[in-house]
Amino acid sequence: MTTAVQAPTAAGAPGPAPGKRAKVRARGPAVFILQKLxxxxATLFVASLAVFFSRFLVPGDPARFLLRGRSPNPDALAEITRQYGLDKPAWEQYLNWITGIFQGDWGRSLTYRQDVTEVLLSRLPTTLQLVALAAVFITVLGLLAGILASLNKGFGDKFILITLTAAGAVPPFVAAIALVALFSVGLGWFPSFGSGDAGWDRIWHLTLPAFALGITYIAMVARVTRSSMNEQLVREHVEVATSRGLNRGAVVLRHVLRNALGPILTVSGVLVAGLLVSSAIIERTFGLAGIGQLLVTSIDRLDFAVVQAIVMVVVAAFVLVNTLVDLIQPLIDPRIAAGTETR
Known part of the structure; x- marks a missing residue:
């Protein structure tokens, strides 16, 4: 016999004990996506405000920089200030700047005397290719090392863990020097300078820089993968699947790795987005003409328009990658999109 239990509606009727009552609220996928967007x-708007108005906190006059140390001529300063819109109120400068971004106009470079868009487009492909190759190394090697460490207890796990700890402690520029000394100077397998031509030659030139850029992140992803899989391996559903005689590979793929992908994906998204920030050191070490090296040069020369554009691109990439990760998460765990909450 089935007994239906209904919550009492009469006043004074006994209810669930404090702390036992749960309220489940679900939301549709469309609401979830709209919230993330x-x-x-909002994040990009706040970031644009911070990026633009922070330039007023930096000492130095960009108009005087254009004079290259020469004695300032009041008429020349006034003309430069007017030409670059530096004589307008800060709020008007911001409105012109943000409106120009939506129209594809990031302003004009004080150093290169070109549109910032042209300066960025000449450097951005190299950085994006470097970051993309580093992301491949991070994802493939990080996942592989973490899975092997989790599934091979004992010596294998300890060896991989020690190796990951050592790799994670190596700064990118130290890794770059070591890789160049071994694979470029010693073995002669890879070039040590420049980004090469298009196609496979570009990949060949970017292999060492990408690995040097991603080595620390490979260790982080591997450790998160190992920890997340170890947590799933002791779950009841994994034991049930194993007791039913399912193949070990099937158990790992369907019941362990899939359920462990949540934290792995989150960490990987944050790390990959952060590669744009870390690329400056690697680009200078390997002589790559990317936006990382351009950012360092522009800061040194007070080229605010270029600095603002690069910082906004990096912030936008970081936020977009993390938003994309949040939107992919429900495909792994539908409960996230449902928004089940317990109160």
């Missing part, structure tokens, strides 16, 4: 837009 709203957060994305």
């Amino acid at each position: 709203a957060v994305l837009a």
Whole structure:
């Protein structure tokens, strides 16, 4: 016989004990996506305010920089200030700047005397290719090392863990020097300078820089993968699947790795987005003409328009990658999109 239990509606009727009552609230996928997009837009707006108005806190006059140390001529300063819109109120400069971004106009470089868009487009492909190759190394090698460490207890796990700890402690520029000394100077397998031509030659030139850029992140992803899989291996559903005689590979793929992908994906998204920031050191070490090296040069020369554009690109990439990760998460765990909450 089935007994239906209904919550009492009469006043004074006994209810669940304090702390036992749960309220489940679900939301549709469309609401979930709209919330994430709203957060994305708000974050980019706040970031644009911080990026633009922070330039007023930096000492130095960009108009005087254009004179290259010469004695300032009041008429020349006034003309430069007017030409670059530096004579307008800060709020008007911001409105012109943000409006120009939506129109594809990032302003004009004080150093290169070109549109910032042209300066960025000449450097951005190299950085994106470097970051993409580093992301491949991070994802493939990080996942592989973490899975092997989790599934091979004992010596294998300890060896991989020690290796990951050592690799994670190596700064990118130290890794770059070691890789160049071994694979470029010693073995002659890879070039040590420049980005090469298009196609496979570009990949060949970027292999060492990408690995040097990603080595620390490979260790982080591997450790998160190992920890997340170890947590799933002791779950009841994994034991049930194993007791039913399922193949070990099937158990790992369907019941362990899939459920462990949540934290792995989150960490990987944050790390990959951060590669744009870390690329400056690697680009200078290997002589790559990317936006990382351009950012360092522009800061030194007070080229605010270029600095603002690069910082906004990096912030936008970081936020977009994390938003994309948040949107992919429900495909792994539908409960995230449902928004089940317990109160």
